[in-house]
Amino acid sequence: MTAVEVARRLPRGTRYAIVDRVGFFPADLWTVEAVTGAIRGIVPDGLAESIAHVLLAGHPRPPLAIVDDHVIRPPKAALLAALDGFRTVELLDAPAVLDVPGLALPDVASVARMLDLTAPELEWFADHGQWLRHSAAPLRHYRVRRMDKPAGGVRVIEAPKPRLAEAQRRILRHVVNPAGAHPAARGFRPGGSVHAYAAPHVGARSVVRLDLRDCFSTVAAPRVRAVFRRLGYSAPVARVLADVCTTATPGDELRDLDPWQAAVLRARHLPQGAPTSPALMNLVLRRLDARLTGLARANGAVYTRYGDDLAFSGAPDPMLIAGVVPKIVAAEGFSVNPAKTRVMRAGTRQELAGVVVNNRAQVPRAEYDDLRALLHSAARFGAESQNREARADFRAYVYGRIAWVGQGNERRRERLLAMAAAVRW
DSSP states (O other), X not given: OOOEEEEEOOOHHHHHHHHHHHTTOOGGGXXXXXXXXXHBTTBOTTOHHHHHHHHHHHOOSOSOXXXXXXXXXXXXXXXXXXXTTOOEEEEETOOOOOOOSSOOOOSHHHHHHHHTOOHHHHHHHHTTTOOGGGSOGGGOSEEEEEEEOTTSSEEEEEEEOHHHHHHHHHHIIIIIGGGXXXXXXXXXXXXXXXXXXXXXXXXXXXXXXXXXXXXXXXXXXXXXXXXXXXXXXXHHHHHHHHHHXXXXXXXXXXTTSOHHHHHXXXXXXXXXXXXXXXXXXXXXXHHHXXXXXXXXXXXXXEXXXXXXXXXXXXXXXXXXXXXXXXXXXXXXXXXXXXXGOEEEETTSOOEETTEEOSSSSBOOHHHHHHHHHHHHHHHHHOGGGGOTTOOTTHHHHHHHHHHHHHTTOHHHHHHHHHHHHTSXX
């Protein structure tokens, strides 16, 4: 059958995601540039600027205005109507992908069976209409807490409650993990670790480290749906899988946040705290990883990524890498935090995700010495004397630290394990 071109509006979910993200923009942010940056990650690459032009042409006044000390916002319908002027061209009867890397899920009913849910339960967890963002806290699917970032700012952790967490783990096991990440992605995949991320950069004459800003929350639901579509799943199946794996943060949890961060969290996004989010982020970033790998090879360098940390080493001109990478990242709908960019040359301490890579990939000596001192005191005075933070399972905590400090250095690990064996737990 011959494919036919048709013009269509943006999908309803995409239009609502755009309005959720920009619906609180004041006059100084109601520009093509700011709106384009805000909706990257919601819409397909290359469409953000065109959509921003159409949105501002159809709704010239900013969504948020202050008149006589009163905040005035237009109805959401006005912004949605402005988006109706944008059309995309699609092909009808285009051949569909039949093979999927994970479990075959031909329809939404098969998704419910995989998750061991009834159809109404699946609809409730998917929350297609985002009803739960306005409901009382006991009915919501996520527990939200804030953590202060070491460099300033707040990290919002959204942890799913047990039943949703179990459903997400099944999606991770049967659908997401079989897809596989780009080889440059060294975290949140079988065999991945911080050591695997850092080890390729040992002994390099220069190491460049960059950080992606708000990596999880800037990935909106349409982009997650696109991942499942690329894996070969039908549109209805991709939609329900994406909705189970994303959330829109309730308004009462956004108080006192930075306006940009609040706008990003208000739209449906990957929650930091869900078991599926890191692996889905790897799939979302697959093309970025491919482009940055190509950049590294063209400059005689090596590239790896762990979560939102990007690392390059061995380039003759590391400043070129530091200057070009943010442009590629922006083209993929993300941004680099310039305050966290580091160019580390030989002769200075080269550190990636807490691992020093000057001569070998291992944690700093100070961490090793601190842990030896703790184990020495625990052996002399008892383990509880060192449990100053009243951890519920102090033994497991200490052995976790041994695993971290001992990675990449077998001699350190064996010495620490021998010291731990002498402690009366």
